[in-house]
Amino acid sequence: MLLSLRDVGVQLGGKPVLQAVHLSIAEKASLLVTGPSGSGKTTLLSVIAGFLAPTRGTRETTLTLAETGFVFQTLHLLPYLRVQEQLRLACYATQKTYDAHWADHLLTKLELVEKTGAYAAHLSTGEAQRLAIARALVHKPQLILADEPTAALDDVNCEAVIRLLQETAGATNAALVVVTHDARLKPYFSSSLVLKEGRALA
Amino acid sequence: MNLFSLVLASFRFRKVAVILSVLLCAFAVTAALSFIQISTQLDKRLKKDLAGVDMVVGAKGSGLQLVLSTLLQADIPTGNMPYAEAQKLLKRGEIKQAIPLALGDRAGAYRIVGTNPDYIDLYKGKIEAGAVFVRPFEAVIGADVERLEIGDTFQGSHGLGETEGHHHHEKYIVTGRLTYTGTVLDRLVLTSVESVLEIHGQQHHDDGGHEEDHDHHGPPEITAYLVKLKSPAMRMNFMQYINRNTDFQAALPALEVLRMMNIFGLGQSVMLGFALLLGALVGLSLWAGLSAHLQGRLYDMALLKIMGLPSYKVALLPLIESYLVGFTGLLLGFAFTPPLLSMAAKQISFFREMGLGHLTFTFEQLYIVALVWVIATLAALLPALKSHKLSPLSGEYHAA
Numbered sequence: 001m002l003l004s005l006r007d008v009g010v011q012l013g014g015k016p017v018l019q020a021v022h023l024s025i026a027e028k029a030s031l032l033v034t035g036p037s038g039s040g041k042t043t044l045l046s047v048i049a050g051f052l053a054p055t056r057g058t059r060e061t062t063l064t065l066a067e068t069g070f071v072f073q074t075l076h077l078l079p080y081l082r083v084q085e086q087l088r089l090a091c092y093a094t095q096k097t098y099d100a101h102w103a104d105h106l107l108t109k110l111e112l113v114e115k116t117g118a119y120a121a122h123l124s125t126g127e128a129q130r131l132a133i134a135r136a137l138v139h140k141p142q143l144i145l146a147d148e149p150t151a152a153l154d155d156v157n158c159e160a161v162i163r164l165l166q167e168t169a170g171a172t173n174a175a176l177v178v179v180t181h182d183a184r185l186k187p188y189f190s191s192s193l194v195l196k197e198g199r200a201l202a
Numbered sequence: 203m204n205l206f207s208l209v210l211a212s213f214r215f216r217k218v219a220v221i222l223s224v225l226l227c228a229f230a231v232t233a234a235l236s237f238i239q240i241s242t243q244l245d246k247r248l249k250k251d252l253a254g255v256d257m258v259v260g261a262k263g264s265g266l267q268l269v270l271s272t273l274l275q276a277d278i279p280t281g282n283m284p285y286a287e288a289q290k291l292l293k294r295g296e297i298k299q300a301i302p303l304a305l306g307d308r309a310g311a312y313r314i315v316g317t318n319p320d321y322i323d324l325y326k327g328k329i330e331a332g333a334v335f336v337r338p339f340e341a342v343i344g345a346d347v348e349r350l351e352i353g354d355t356f357q358g359s360h361g362l363g364e365t366e367g368h369h370h371h372e373k374y375i376v377t378g379r380l381t382y383t384g385t386v387l388d389r390l391v392l393t394s395v396e397s398v399l400e401i402h403g404q405q406h407h408d409d410g411g412h413e414e415d416h417d418h419h420g421p422p423e424i425t426a427y428l429v430k431l432k433s434p435a436m437r438m439n440f441m442q443y444i445n446r447n448t449d450f451q452a453a454l455p456a457l458e459v460l461r462m463m464n465i466f467g468l469g470q471s472v473m474l475g476f477a478l479l480l481g482a483l484v485g486l487s488l489w490a491g492l493s494a495h496l497q498g499r500l501y502d503m504a505l506l507k508i509m510g511l512p513s514y515k516v517a518l519l520p521l522i523e524s525y526l527v528g529f530t531g532l533l534l535g536f537a538f539t540p541p542l543l544s545m546a547a548k549q550i551s552f553f554r555e556m557g558l559g560h561l562t563f564t565f566e567q568l569y570i571v572a573l574v575w576v577i578a579t580l581a582a583l584l585p586a587l588k589s590h591k592l593s594p595l596s597g598e599y600h601a602a
């Protein structure tokens with residue numbers, strides 16, 4: 001087991017945001033988390049990643065932050081870094097060596113090759129979203145966590161992105177958790193978890 | 203990619219703001235360095251120029267003017283004394299040594315001083331090349347005197363003001379050059395008293411009309427004597443004696459200079475206050491340039507932290523940034539100061555005469571280095587500490 005949450009609850013601003021969530025993520029697992037806006041999806045993903053401590057319950061894992069790849073819903077790119085520098089920074093921060101072939105592969109698949117030298121600040125919303133995905137994968141993490149990775153993408157790019165996430169997870173033996181309210185993603189996943197008002201329904 | 207290149211990349215993205223911060227710091231450092239240079243150099247120079255002279259005896263008038271004109275070679279003399287009467291006074295037992303000064307002429311920008319070789323010894327000057335003046339109209343030049351070489355001849359011109367007076371007919375010849383002393387000697391042309399007396403005592407002019415204020419026909423006159431007493435304790439009594447019982451004036455250099463400092467409001471506490479003000483300027487300019495920006499870097503630091511970068515490296519980020527801005531400003535400040543001082547020396551004769559045209563190392567400069575270091579560290583410390591508290595597990599980033 002890569003990671004397990006037992007009876008996890010989170011309170012934010014005095015209000016329960018997650019309640020009694022049980023969740024296990026095995027190696028190479030693939031999981032879709034859906035639910036309406038405000039149901040606690042981002043909160044759950046943050047607890048899984050390890051940068052939000054649960055108010056109650058336990059989180060057990062051997063993973064470190066450096067072995068996790070996170071696609072933020074709000075992207076969090078550094079505006080002053082060029083596309084390739086964002087990828088190099090991710091490898092520096094996670095203390096992994098930068099694999100130029102792998103980076104080129106990701107940029108090609110995400111149709112960002114022509115933008116290698118562009119500043120993040122000058123990318124379109126969709127390009128920025130694809131860059132955020134490349135950054136989450138470049139250091140070959142064991143757990144890929146993606147928060148609404150297709151929100152800004154058209155159907156063609158949407159399919160390309162979800163396939164890339166799954167292929168990458170397969171190629172690097174990583175587990176994949178995708179959070180979305182994008183109905184287009186449902187067919188790509190066999191198992192899914194539905195959140196409603198902070199509780200897991202299925 | 204590392205912390206350093208990350209910082210440089212962020213600088214690259216907001217060049218103008220960074221350059222402004224660095225320049226602001228550099229200008230503040232320049233101001234502080236110039237102040238230190240001027241005040242310490244002035245102090246040193248005054249001490250050197252006044253050293254070894256207990257008393258100046260000259261014509262009646264302002265004591266400060268007498269001291270300034272004879273010891274610092276600034277300002278015009280109070281007048282002249284009849285040579286014969288002055289000689290009588292010098293026979294008094296209190297006097298150990300009296301160096302004569304005959305002023306009034308100059309060679310280009312440099313004052314000609316009629317004196318004897320004791321004057322050179324007073325400032326520990328040595329003959330670097332050639333020989334000291336012996337016969338009339340032989341001259342020795344100070345180390346900073348330009349455009350004259352040994353063997354050159356030149357004519358003196360009358361008057362110490364900025365405008366040229368009439369030229370004397372007699373030609374001086376340069377027989378020697380002095381070593382650099384860091385004193386008033388460096389910018390003087392020295393000759394025997396007799397040379398100056400001879401010019402002024404005998405000269406007749408065809409175009410006498412506008413020169414009548416200078417008496418060229420009376421008995422020989424001398425400007426002043428730099429007097430060393432047998433015991434410094436005699437200063438007060440002997441000064442009073444001269445001032446009351448003779449037609450001459452005696453002035454104590456140390457006292458007059460202190461009086462001058464007070465006239466200009468340059469007392470110790472004022473100087474200290476000004477130094478503190480400049481220190482605050484350096485500190486504030488650096489702080490303003492850094493702190494606003496570093497606060498904005500908290501976002502980057504939080505991101506790096508949840509990407510997995512170890513906390514201590516995250517905390518180094520604002521420090522690197524701070525030191526880069528602070529020390530670049532400091533270096534530029536050190537680089538700007540010498541050209542600024544030499545420019546000032548070209549424009550302002552006082553700077554030139556006081557030897558203020560260049561930057562010399564002084565201990566006080568280390569205060570500025572330390573100040574920049576402390577401010578840069580303090581400005582970085584706040585965000586660094588915040589980032590340390592910002593644990594990936596605290597939820598603070600999620601909340602942001």
Ligand SMILES: Nc1ncnc2c1ncn2[C@@H]1O[C@H](COP(=O)(O)OP(=O)(O)OP(=O)(O)O)[C@@H](O)[C@H]1O
Nearest residue numbers: 012013017036037038039040041042043044600601
């Ligand atoms: N720092 C916070 N303080 C107080 N309440 C918060 C905080 N962060 C989130 N919440 C609340 O917790 C709830 C769940 O938020 P979360 O971001 O997990 O929702 P979500 O399912 O990701 O929604 P969306 O689909 O819109 O992204 C929301 O009601 C939100 O207002």
Ligand SMILES: [Mg+2]
Nearest residue numbers: 041042043073
């Ligand atoms: Mg969300």
